[in-house]
Amino acid sequence: MSATASLAPAGLPQDATGSTRIDHLVMLNLVEPGSRVLDVGCGDGSLLALLRDRRGVDGRGIELSREGVNACLAHGLPVIQGDADTDLAAYPDDAFDYVILSQTIQATRQPKVVLEHLLRIGRRAIVSFPNFGHWRVRSELLLRGRMPVTDTLPDPWYETPNIHHCTIRDFVGLCRLVGARIERASALDASGHPMRFALPWWVWNLVGTQGVFLLRRG
Numbered sequence: 001m002s003a004t005a006s007l008a009p010a011g012l013p014q015d016a017t018g019s020t021r022i023d024h025l026v027m028l029n030l031v032e033p034g035s036r037v038l039d040v041g042c043g044d045g046s047l048l049a050l051l052r053d054r055r056g057v058d059g060r061g062i063e064l065s066r067e068g069v070n071a072c073l074a075h076g077l078p079v080i081q082g083d084a085d086t087d088l089a090a091y092p093d094d095a096f097d098y099v100i101l102s103q104t105i106q107a108t109r110q111p112k113v114v115l116e117h118l119l120r121i122g123r124r125a126i127v128s129f130p131n132f133g134h135w136r137v138r139s140e141l142l143l144r145g146r147m148p149v150t151d152t153l154p155d156p157w158y159e160t161p162n163i164h165h166c167t168i169r170d171f172v173g174l175c176r177l178v179g180a181r182i183e184r185a186s187a188l189d190a191s192g193h194p195m196r197f198a199l200p201w202w203v204w205n206l207v208g209t210q211g212v213f214l215l216r217r218g
Helices: 022-028 046-055 066-074 084-090 111-121 135-144 168-178 201-207
Strands: 036-040 058-063 079-081 096-102 122-130 180-188 210-217
Touching: 022 046, 022 096, 022 122, 022 180, 022 210, 036 046, 036 111, 046 058, 058 066, 058 084, 066 079, 084 111, 096 111, 111 122, 111 168, 111 210, 168 180, 168 201, 168 210
Parallel strands: 036 058, 036 096, 058 079, 096 122
Antiparallel strands: 122 210, 180 210
């Protein structure tokens, strides 16, 4: 894949209430209707519910927090309590069409191992994460000498669940390391919308607040 591969924003599903996270709509646009989907670290199940209602997927979820599992079950979502770092090994190869890891890889203890499991379990993997290479993050470190607090990194350093911050370029390097093929990719701007131009990775790394990647085994 070229270094300027992009996810075209045209035709993104629109949310009638305006309350759905835009990155969720971007991921929704990557999933074929009727697919088998595993959402790892699914939180309160908002993305899984969106996929069920808009794409008619056969969806399952794993969530670490009991509160998140309870919220999912209350909305009729088949979610179990589990840990991405330890429980993905129990899933067989090619068990799902898509395995999704949304805003979670930076909170895992072994991101490389987790990504390898995603690619093994699913025919494709969708991964999104906050970009620690964004210019505002860099300026906070450079000018103030402090760990940044931004819209995509909202917690102070002593409360953040993130233990492996990465940049878009870091993630591209990890994909190469594990032999993942990048089928589509997008950087989201400060408002959460996909950037509308195909740009080199270093530009996305500087101005993108989040990365969203569609991967498959190489």
